[in-house]
Amino acid sequence: MPESNGGYRGASYELLSAKGISVGDSIIIRTSDSEVAGLLMPRYESAGADHIVIKLKSGYNAGYEVSKIREIIKVPAQEGHQYQKLSNPIVASQVKDTLPQLALISTGGTIASKVDYRTGGVRAALTASELYSSVPELARYASIEPEMLLNEYSENLGPEQWTLIADKIAEKVRSGKYSGVLVSHGTDTMHYTASALSFALQNLPVPVVLVGAQRSSDRPSSDAALNLLGATIFAASSGLTGVFVSMHAGTSDDVIACHTGTRVRKNHTSRRDAFESIDASPVALIRGDSIEVQNPHPTGQIAVKNKAAYSVTGENFTARTRFDKRVALMKFYPGFDPSIISWAVSAGYRGIILEGTGLGHVSRACFPSLQAAINSGVLVCMTSQCIWGRVRMTVYDTGRDLLDMGVIPLSDMIPETAVVKAMWALANTKDLKEAKDIMQSNIAGEISRSIPI
Amino acid sequence: MPESNGGYRGASYELLSAKGISVGDSIIIRTSDSEVAGLLMPRYESAGADHIVIKLKSGYNAGYEVSKIREIIKVPAQEGHQYQKLSNPIVASQVKDTLPQLALISTGGTIASKVDYRTGGVRAALTASELYSSVPELARYASIEPEMLLNEYSENLGPEQWTLIADKIAEKVRSGKYSGVLVSHGTDTMHYTASALSFALQNLPVPVVLVGAQRSSDRPSSDAALNLLGATIFAASSGLTGVFVSMHAGTSDDVIACHTGTRVRKNHTSRRDAFESIDASPVALIRGDSIEVQNPHPTGQIAVKNKAAYSVTGENFTARTRFDKRVALMKFYPGFDPSIISWAVSAGYRGIILEGTGLGHVSRACFPSLQAAINSGVLVCMTSQCIWGRVRMTVYDTGRDLLDMGVIPLSDMIPETAVVKAMWALANTKDLKEAKDIMQSNIAGEISRSIPI
Numbered sequence: 001m002p003e004s005n006g007g008y009r010g011a012s013y014e015l016l017s018a019k020g021i022s023v024g025d026s027i028i029i030r031t032s033d034s035e036v037a038g039l040l041m042p043r044y045e046s047a048g049a050d051h052i053v054i055k056l057k058s059g060y061n062a063g064y065e066v067s068k069i070r071e072i073i074k075v076p077a078q079e080g081h082q083y084q085k086l087s088n089p090i091v092a093s094q095v096k097d098t099l100p101q102l103a104l105i106s107t108g109g110t111i112a113s114k115v116d117y118r119t120g121g122v123r124a125a126l127t128a129s130e131l132y133s134s135v136p137e138l139a140r141y142a143s144i145e146p147e148m149l150l151n152e153y154s155e156n157l158g159p160e161q162w163t164l165i166a167d168k169i170a171e172k173v174r175s176g177k178y179s180g181v182l183v184s185h186g187t188d189t190m191h192y193t194a195s196a197l198s199f200a201l202q203n204l205p206v207p208v209v210l211v212g213a214q215r216s217s218d219r220p221s222s223d224a225a226l227n228l229l230g231a232t233i234f235a236a237s238s239g240l241t242g243v244f245v246s247m248h249a250g251t252s253d254d255v256i257a258c259h260t261g262t263r264v265r266k267n268h269t270s271r272r273d274a275f276e277s278i279d280a281s282p283v284a285l286i287r288g289d290s291i292e293v294q295n296p297h298p299t300g301q302i303a304v305k306n307k308a309a310y311s312v313t314g315e316n317f318t319a320r321t322r323f324d325k326r327v328a329l330m331k332f333y334p335g336f337d338p339s340i341i342s343w344a345v346s347a348g349y350r351g352i353i354l355e356g357t358g359l360g361h362v363s364r365a366c367f368p369s370l371q372a373a374i375n376s377g378v379l380v381c382m383t384s385q386c387i388w389g390r391v392r393m394t395v396y397d398t399g400r401d402l403l404d405m406g407v408i409p410l411s412d413m414i415p416e417t418a419v420v421k422a423m424w425a426l427a428n429t430k431d432l433k434e435a436k437d438i439m440q441s442n443i444a445g446e447i448s449r450s451i452p453i
Numbered sequence: 454m455p456e457s458n459g460g461y462r463g464a465s466y467e468l469l470s471a472k473g474i475s476v477g478d479s480i481i482i483r484t485s486d487s488e489v490a491g492l493l494m495p496r497y498e499s500a501g502a503d504h505i506v507i508k509l510k511s512g513y514n515a516g517y518e519v520s521k522i523r524e525i526i527k528v529p530a531q532e533g534h535q536y537q538k539l540s541n542p543i544v545a546s547q548v549k550d551t552l553p554q555l556a557l558i559s560t561g562g563t564i565a566s567k568v569d570y571r572t573g574g575v576r577a578a579l580t581a582s583e584l585y586s587s588v589p590e591l592a593r594y595a596s597i598e599p600e601m602l603l604n605e606y607s608e609n610l611g612p613e614q615w616t617l618i619a620d621k622i623a624e625k626v627r628s629g630k631y632s633g634v635l636v637s638h639g640t641d642t643m644h645y646t647a648s649a650l651s652f653a654l655q656n657l658p659v660p661v662v663l664v665g666a667q668r669s670s671d672r673p674s675s676d677a678a679l680n681l682l683g684a685t686i687f688a689a690s691s692g693l694t695g696v697f698v699s700m701h702a703g704t705s706d707d708v709i710a711c712h713t714g715t716r717v718r719k720n721h722t723s724r725r726d727a728f729e730s731i732d733a734s735p736v737a738l739i740r741g742d743s744i745e746v747q748n749p750h751p752t753g754q755i756a757v758k759n760k761a762a763y764s765v766t767g768e769n770f771t772a773r774t775r776f777d778k779r780v781a782l783m784k785f786y787p788g789f790d791p792s793i794i795s796w797a798v799s800a801g802y803r804g805i806i807l808e809g810t811g812l813g814h815v816s817r818a819c820f821p822s823l824q825a826a827i828n829s830g831v832l833v834c835m836t837s838q839c840i841w842g843r844v845r846m847t848v849y850d851t852g853r854d855l856l857d858m859g860v861i862p863l864s865d866m867i868p869e870t871a872v873v874k875a876m877w878a879l880a881n882t883k884d885l886k887e888a889k890d891i892m893q894s895n896i897a898g899e900i901s902r903s904i905p906i
Contacts, residue, residue: 357642358608
């Protein structure tokens, strides 16, 4: 066993050490009545010492009690994903320089990377050659220049990192070298970052496409290669500009959906088609080589279908990349304690996004705290925890009372986008009236319906 | 105008007063180029004085500027929903006493009720005769005994009201008089109450069916009558016991779905089919008279298909109806401030349900506060904000670290159910180990998958 024993100790540690098996090795375990093959997984520290856990081909983990294991065999590592079985690796210099140039900014997702089972961490594909070797089809559509900016699980990315990423994209855009920018990203918070970039980078002359993978590239069911390929085709050839998220459209490996950055949500913990456009169609579907535009980017001014019509150093491009993290997203639930609102005010929060029930409601018990928050200059906005649909606060007394208090209804803006937008708005103005106007104006497709509140 | 002028003032107040028009009246408004009919809606206080708002037949509201109104006419009130156009009202004494007896506990939803436009409030159908007059088909399936327990918008119902409702149901069940109990409820938090009743009332000898309406019964698109009819047919004839939610299965008026009380969520702000079973099929579909059982109630012990097999005063029936509201539901987002966790601990919270990202993650920045919360005896559990899928905390470092800290993974329990269950668990034990075991055991279908964490 290496220095890091992957959490194994006691009986399991001894058995694995005796056989020279390390975390990440392909092994076969035989018991009196079964034989299974898989990869040795790390063990979390608090788990019992008498089980060995392997990741099966199905992607699921299974645990085996050491005393019941009759035989354990280390086997040569299996071949990885089909896109990695390349006998003649492509080197970057072989890629035609007449192809569109794309920048790929890596932030730490599993996309085009390998999971290192020793640490559980993700090792990014750092060079263009590594990238083409992983997904050789890329070389048919674009010349890609990768750069590693961050290497983080996306749950650790927040407002500070959004600024870093946005500034890096702005740098790439302003260089005039690229027809598009790809951002590889962990999927956990990819939709929050997509929203952040949508507000930070306006009038983009090129597409910015976030792409992730729900399953790491060592798994037969990995979506990494196809997502990256779809993102590349879209960025290189769609002629659309703005911020998008490119992921599997369904569970089969044939269609990629490109979503508007502000209208997309991760709606499943593990499915490859976890990302869905909320109350909207995806902007485009990528099927093989073909791009089917479903729904032009909802901010008319930046949806340009004809590539010739925009200049790579677009004059109107703006990068306002700061965020004020003093915004709380509060999901209401029965029994919700209004003193959380008072706490936020006293802790210096400048904005509160309520995730209310139904059409945009919270209990009457919250009214005094909300009124106090608004009176002290906190921006309080309403979204719905239903996810689909829109708040309509004039239908019931509760909504009307909240409007009278000064709560800002956000139509069909999803809560995840609303918290990001409030952080951006409050970083860009000290004027509360202006912040309210920003929240209620459609900047990047985040409000798709303009029927009255 | 009556004392309550519905928020109108200035020019709009004067015009309405001159014509003797009150909020809730049917009116016709003519402008130079249009004529529209609708109901006069109340105006919220902060709105401008120069518009009159009516609710159109489509259910949408439209505002008209007073200066542009050429004529405004009060017309006799329109006929309501088709189910209310009954020429020969049925009186309770005419309903056959050989039919199954159901109790209907009203808590304040719009179901089988009329919206009072003067207050915006809901007037419940208080007597059985009123009920049969509203939905005459009910009299074919059951003899229903209504009782008004509460009259509240459901955003104002919380743990205290769950106890009241559960105690009232227990009383009805123990009386031995009823084949089932219907609970009419506002839809905003109906799924939270359904979860609460699922934990509070175990081994129910009869079905308890919550039913609501997304659109009030004055609207042509109202779902009130059909939802109540479906709930009644299911409660009277399915032979299944447990706690269920009965609502439209689709947007057409032909199929009602009965969902397991712990696996259902309001997923749309306004659609009639807003309620969906998460990661499960509905228990049954009601199509006309027929009950199609899709998925027996997941707690095997209480899914009894043969009515003869259970006794109305079932010996194993338990009612543990208290809840401890010192449980916080915290949705994680990028930039989430760990000091909210510390605040909750110091404020005396006994449980925290995290709505993490993806497979059950929060940022590393939260680790110290979470560890401190756990060390001080707070029950900390993990669910996913993805809604669909399940937490799997052994896949990435982040999840393993959280498990090592003592965070309890809740599989595919939805966050809304998890917060209710924690409130119930902590009211029923002071022992943290026991509370953890309760959280991780499937009591009422809230954990549908038993594959390893």
